[in-house]
Amino acid sequence: MYLGMDIGTSGVKAVLVNEAGAIVATAARELALSHPAPLWSEQDPDAWVDAAIGAIDDLASVHPSDVAQVRGIGLSGQMHGATLLGEDGRPLRPAILWNDGRSHVECKELEARCPSLHAIAGNLAMPGFTAPKLLWVARHEPEIFERVAKVLLPKAYVRYRLTGEMVEDMSDAAGTLWLDVGQRRWSAVLLHATGLDLHHMPRLVEGSEIGAALAPELSRRWGMAKDVMVAGGAGDCAASAIGLGAITPGDAFLSLGTSGVVFRVTDSFAPAPASAVHAFCHALPGLWHQMGVMLAAAASLAWLSGVMATPAAALLAPLGETVRGPSPVKFLPYLDGERTPHNDAAASGAFAGLRGATGRDQIVQAVLEGVAFAARDNLAALGNASGITEVDLVGGGSRSALWAQICADVLGIPVHRVEEGEVGAALGAARLGRLAATNENPAQICTRPRRLASFTPRASAEAAYDEAYHQWRKLYPALKEFSL
Structure with a gap:
């Protein structure tokens, strides 16, 4: 048996996977977010640990014999979060998360301080990344900064509490702006630009390598x-x-989780900072990947659900599994700013085209389409040379056949819903736990899931969506001056 845990933003998911690679059981615990000021997003690091341990407790209470057979554990986690620890290994403040936009000024400062940033880290300085957050802390909370002994990412903090070891993998470390992504090692130059050195960083390993042993008491x-x-x-x-078994150069998928991602595997370090594309290490040695990232994908639907005090499923139900064409309403999903392609932490969401006759269904459809249009922006940012001709769909948004069809119509390529698409990160973590424990061939373990349904672009809707997309693209520059 193997255990995988995904330390997400809204919750922790845990999965038990057997020797055949099938999921035996799952458990989940919810997490709360804090927004103490505009653009701020924080969480209590110990809440991640409590949720992770609680999720395994839940599995052990129902499946004690299966949990007892676990040989390897893998962790997946929300990226970029700055977890600042003192000499005693305890957090000095709440963690500053990936969707926190407070450090936009510090991003410009970091770019000026370190002209080699793009060449080494392969990415633009964005407020979501970890390094600018430390510059913000140094400026606004100097008494905290002076006490920082280690900086860990969310899943690394959970691992530390589970094992007593401070360890990070290459893929997560690549999202800090402190990693030499091509060489897969910490960069002293980038660390120095934020007032840190190698002693502030955890030990690095590949995602499929052993990081540490589970603490005896656990x-x-x-x-x-x-x-x-x-x-x-x-x-x-x-x-x-x-x-998803995306371990071969050219493999791609679309994630509609809290945030959204268009992901492509590459066989070499392929930075493209001019288009705000991320270039990171993959979780296996010798592989990298590119990502276009939108900050509010399924989060946009969750926001609308909260505003309308109606469960998301109830909002979607009246629309069925297909719509004839685009909604007359347009939605910008920039509720937390945006990364690809705008790199604008101050960008804000908006509806356009509202009329007195506009109904709820048109607004709901506009939200789904706005996220799909943002995904098309991401696909375009990866470039025509990306070779992406189809994508698997994962994340909470993958539950909706309607959303999958809209994505196919907007992107102009087939979109596939896959088995276990909602727990893909936790399943991937379990597979990495297995590889660390057994040293098996990744190609034999990281297989593709069964496709449950395929959605192809409809000729009757594709042209209308192409026109709607080009109209939608005019909204961001027209409304930029109104961003707060």
Whole structure:
């Protein structure tokens, strides 16, 4: 048995996977977000640990014999979060998350301080990344910055609490702006630009390598053997790729989780900062990937659900599984700013085209289409040379056949819903845990999931969506001056 955990923004998911690669059981615990000021997004690091341990407790209470057979554990996690630890290993403040936009001024400062940033890190300085957050802390909370002994990402903090070891994998580390992504090692130059050095960083391993052993007291708690290994694991997107079997250059998928991602595997470091594309290490040695990232994908539907005090499923039900064409309403899904292609933390969401006769269904459809249009922006940012001719669909948004069809019509390529698409990151983490424990061939373990349904662009709607997309693209520059 192998255990995978995804330390997400809205919750922790845990999955038990057997030797045949099938999911035996799942458990989940919810997490709360804090927004103490405009553009701020924070979480209590210990809440991640409590949720992770609680999720395994839940599995152990229902499946004690299966949990007792676990040989390897893998962790996936939300990327970029700055978890600042003092000398005692305890958090000095709440973690500053990936969707926090407060450090936009510091991003410009970092670019000026380090002209080689793009060449080494392969990415633009964006507020979501970890390094600018430390510059913000140094400026606004100097008493905290002076006490920082280690900076960990979310899943690395959970691993530290599970094992006592501070370890990070390459894929997650690539999202800090402190990693030499091509060489897969910490960069002293980039660290120096934020007032840090190598001593502030955890030890690096590949995602499929052993990171540390599970602490004995936790092994006893769950009835496991003494030598359970915890793998390096991966950032959530790279872990999802492992869960989807996306380990060959050219493999691609679209994630509609809290955030949204268009992901493509590459066989070399391929930075494209001019189009705000991310270039990161993959979770397996010798592989990298590119990502276009939108900050509010399924989060946009969740926001609308909250505003309308109606469950998302109830909002979607009246629309059925297909719509004839685009909604007359347009929606910009920039509720938390945007990364690709705008790199604008101050960008804001908007509806356009509202009329007195506009109904709820048209607004709901506009939200789904706005996210799909943003995904098309991401696909375009990856470039025509990306070779992406189809994508698997994962994340919470993959539950909706309607959304999948809209994405196919907007992107102009087939979109496939896959088995276990909602737990792809946790499944990928479990596979990395297995690889660390057994040293098996990744190609034999990281297989593709069964496709449940395929959605192809409809000739009757594709032209209308193409026109709607080009109209939608005019909204961001027209409304930019109104962003707060």
